[in-house]
Amino acid sequence: MNASIETPRPSLLRKAAMVVVLAGLGGAVGYGAATLTDGVLTTWEDELAVFMSVIMIAVGAITAFMVATRPATVPRGCGVLQAVVMLLAGALFLLPVFGTAWAQPDVVYGGILALLAAQSVANLMLWRQADEMLRRVMLETSALAFWALQLALFVYAAGERLGLVATITGWGLMGILMGVYFIASIVAAARRGLS
């Protein structure tokens, strides 16, 4: 077999170096976010939203870096769209928390709706551009997240109806939903060897 047809596999040392670099980056981003928001975030809902936002923006930035350094011709534009979707999702989770520091709530809300529309268009374009395996991963992510969330929602809702657990705000539920969806996407992608 010709060596050139083999897909180069990263060595153990390179993988370890990548883990160290990513862990360092994650630590730095986490420390920076915690420092910047120290004393600003007063509820666990906002803390979760900012945490999810930092993760999505970091993933979006890494995806953009990968697209810039290792562009793929097929499927065309998927990498860019994935980065755009993640970055916009990150921004969408930050605006309700910090937006009112710069503008009135109704203006912030209008901006959120505009960003949401743009993100939905990007998501639709990503679906249309994706090849069949990426679509399968998206479908499996949705199915896994829906199954886990409807199960969790029922358990919570029944407990809340019985007065056994405290009420969670819609904003808190949204943060939990995004966290579960993120984990589901990692599981679905890993099953297909995507990393």
Next chain:
Amino acid sequence: MNNRLKVLRAERNWSQADLADQLGVSRQTVNALETGRYDPSLPLAFRIAKVFGQPIESIFTED
């Protein structure tokens, strides 16, 4: 499902990216096909058969 994609690709000295370009899928999809992590749709299986000039049943076999 088992397949002979890697062998057929090797015989032609194609990289995964070369094959991916011809099939109109990502290199990751070709890798997932070769490692058995993903079974192709029927349309993609037909495209694979056409690219290699072989019938589907000579490329894909049951476990």
